[in-house]
Amino acid sequence: MSITVPLAAPPSREPTTVAHPIRKPKKNWRGWLFVWPFAVVFLFAFMAPLLYAVWLSLFQNRLVGGNSFVGLDNYVTAFQDPAFWDGFGRVFLFLLVEVPVMLLLALAAALAIDSARLYATGLFRVVVFLPYAVPAVVAVLMWGFLYSDNFGLTASINDWLGSDVLQPFAPSWVTVSIGNIVTWEYVGYNMVIFYSALKTIPTELYEAAELDGANSWQVIRAIKLPAARGAIVIATIFSIIGSFQLFNEPNVLKPLANNVITSHFTPNMYAYNLSFAGQQYNYSATVAIIMGVITAAIAYVVQIRGTRQEDR
Amino acid sequence: MAINRRIHPAARRGISVTRPRKSVAMTLLAALFLVYALVPIAWLVINSTKTQPDLFSTFGFSFGHSFALWDNVVATFTYDDGIFVRWLGNTLLYVGLGAGGATLLATLAGYGLAKFRFPGRSAYFAVVLGAVAVPGTALAVPTFLLFSQLGMTNTPWAIIVPSLISPFGLYLIWVYTVDSVPTELLEAARLDGAGELRTFFTISIRLLAPGIVTVALFAIVATWNNYFLPLIMLSDPDWYPLTVGLNQWSEQAAGVGAEPIFNLVVTGSLITIVPIVAIFLFLQRFWQSGLSAGSVKQ
Structure with a gap:
């Protein structure tokens, strides 16, 4: 399940590729001098656990008979497991709602900075980015306090309105509350990614557009958005991966919303609780692998679609 | 004009x-x-100045009856025989070795891939970039199981070793190397008889500095903020980093019949974010230029 979702492969400027096929330098092992340390750690801390997970998922530890090979039984069980699908449905919905909202906000902010029409642009850029540096645990603790009935912002707003409109920990709202925390954490990060892409547009393009009498919206549509497309694809892929492995936020929020956030609230929490509360290591590995494959498949589709549009 | x-x-x-x-x-x-x-963040700063009774009884965005920031800081550092200091030290250890090592490995490998053609190069690249798409937390539980077979859990190595892998950092350095280290320069050094490693550490590394700072910064944030991995790897509070420790305090504060230490959770959170925010502000010139160099090729 090592999956290829290549970021755009960096251009190779070696003379070998097209220009001077004759001067092709002979391959030698000198490069390994630089790449072996990464490779060793990668094999040990990445490939080995990956293969071990696949191996584990093919076994079951029964009270009678001990550890035995069961083929794909664990996968069959997982596909019929309502607890797994409950968590999966939740992160999928989360992905469909939170990710577009966050990325659109980030794109709007990046375009605003890039338009050079804001006062204090530098301050804006840095402050909106700041939450990215805040650990998820601290972010959730802060928002958890703000959400709480005791000393929170929610309590004050409800008092002021004289009603109980805001219920951040109610079953129907808790996913939105988590979405807000995730948006808060990552909107600035995505903004910086988009802004970096926008900054690389050559000034001549803008000057040409201006001579053609293009207005700001036309410049955004015809120049800026196409230039940011690669960055948008990358940010979307990272956000998909992030959503599917949602764990920190619900897990830290759990003590505050105990009966609402279940042990299978997200697939990742499910895998964690299967291992550490239930000792069902084989089944836990199976859930992790299924989520890995689904994530990579969706990321791959986004990558393909994004690239195809680029070629148009 | x-x-x-x-x-x-x-x-x-x-x-x-x-x-x-x-x-x-x-x-x-x-x-x-x-x-x-x-x-x-404003809420956190304001409330770290409050005593615990004020925390419950006063409005969240106004200061309390007394200004207790210093008392809270002292209490945070001395509570439970100074366990918070221990957690801070652990975090620094994991960041120093984990993020430092990740930066070094990503820099060497990114540079090697950009400047050398060696047997296995394409396969190397494909496998590492494929790794970007595998969700880190999907690997965390299997990594725990593997490490526990090897007796590595509940030791600092269980946190440091997985932190050493940064495929995104490798990619960024690769792109940066292609852009900023001229091959002619390396050939000239070779003609002068300099070894490859010597050339790298005396010449190339300077040209790569902004890229290296960017990779280091993101590795530092990732390890400083790491929560999931230490949560599953460690059972001994003496090895906790700040993130896991703070969450333990928070659960303790919310627990029934436990000693409420909300003021310590708030102040501890503030102390946790101050260094990392400071690093980001201090180095922003570097990471902003490093990132835009990376995004040229996206």
Whole structure:
């Protein structure tokens, strides 16, 4: 399940590729001098656990008979497991709602900075980015306090309105509350990614557009958005991966919303609780692998679609 | 501005697509964004100055009856025989070795892939970039199981070793190397008889500095903020980093019949974010240029 979702492969400027096929330098092992340390750690801390997970998922530890090979039984069980699908449905919905909202906000902010029409642009850029540096645990603790009935912002707003409109920990709202925390954490990060892409547009393009009498919206549509497309694809892929492995936020929020956030609230929490509360290591590995494959498949589709549009 | 004088009336006023008039309306909209980003942080700063009774009884965005920031800081560092200091030290250890090592390995490998053609190079690249798509937490539980077979769990190595892998850092350094280290320079050094490693550490590393700083910064944030991995790997609180420790305090504070230490959770959270925010602000010139170099090729 090592999956290829290549970021755009960096251009190779070696003379070998097209220009001077004759001067092709002979391959030698000198490069390994630089790449072996990464490779060793990668094999040990990445490939080995990956293969071990696949191996584990093919076994079951029964009270009678001990550890035995069961083929794909664990996968069959997982596909019929309502607890797994409950968590999966939740992160999928989360992905469909939170990710577009966050990325659109980030794109709007990046375009605003890039338009050079804001006062204090530098301050804006840095402050909106700041939450990215805040650990998820601290972010959730802060928002958890703000959400709480005791000393929170929610309590004050409800008092002021004289009603109980805001219920951040109610079953129907808790996913939105988590979405807000995730948006808060990552909107600035995505903004910086988009802004970096926008900054690389050559000034001549803008000057040409201006001579053609293009207005700001036309410049955004015809120049800026196409230039940011690669960055948008990358940010979307990272956000998909992030959503599917949602764990920190619900897990830290759990003590505050105990009966609402279940042990299978997200697939990742499910895998964690299967291992550490239930000792069902084989089944836990199976859930992790299924989520890995689904994530990579969706990321791959986004990558393909994004690239195809680029070629148009 | 003078150059455009003949072309367009708007340009005569120095207004153009590249140098437009500032907009108050847009700035106000942006200010809303700013407030959103700052509200929780402001809450944290204000409430770290409150005593525990004030925390419960006063409005979240006004100061309490007494200014207890210093008392809270002292209490945070001394509670439970100074366990917080231990957690801070652990975090520094994991960041130093984990992020430092990740930066070194990513730099060497990214540079090697960019400047050398060696047997297995394409396979190397494909496998490492494929790794970007595998969710880190999907690997965490299997990594725990493997490490526990090897007796590595509940030791610092269980946190440090997985932190050493940064495929994104490798990719960024690769792109950066292609852009900023001329192959002719390396060939000249080779003709002078310098070894490859010597050339790297005396010449190339300087040209790569902004890229290295960017990779280091993101590795530092990732390890400083790491929560999931230490949560599953460690059972002994003496090895906890700040994130896991703070969450343990928070659960303890919310627990029934336990000693409420909300003021310590709040102040500890503030102390946790101050260094990392400071690093980001201090190095922003570097990471902003490093990132835009990386995004040219996206």
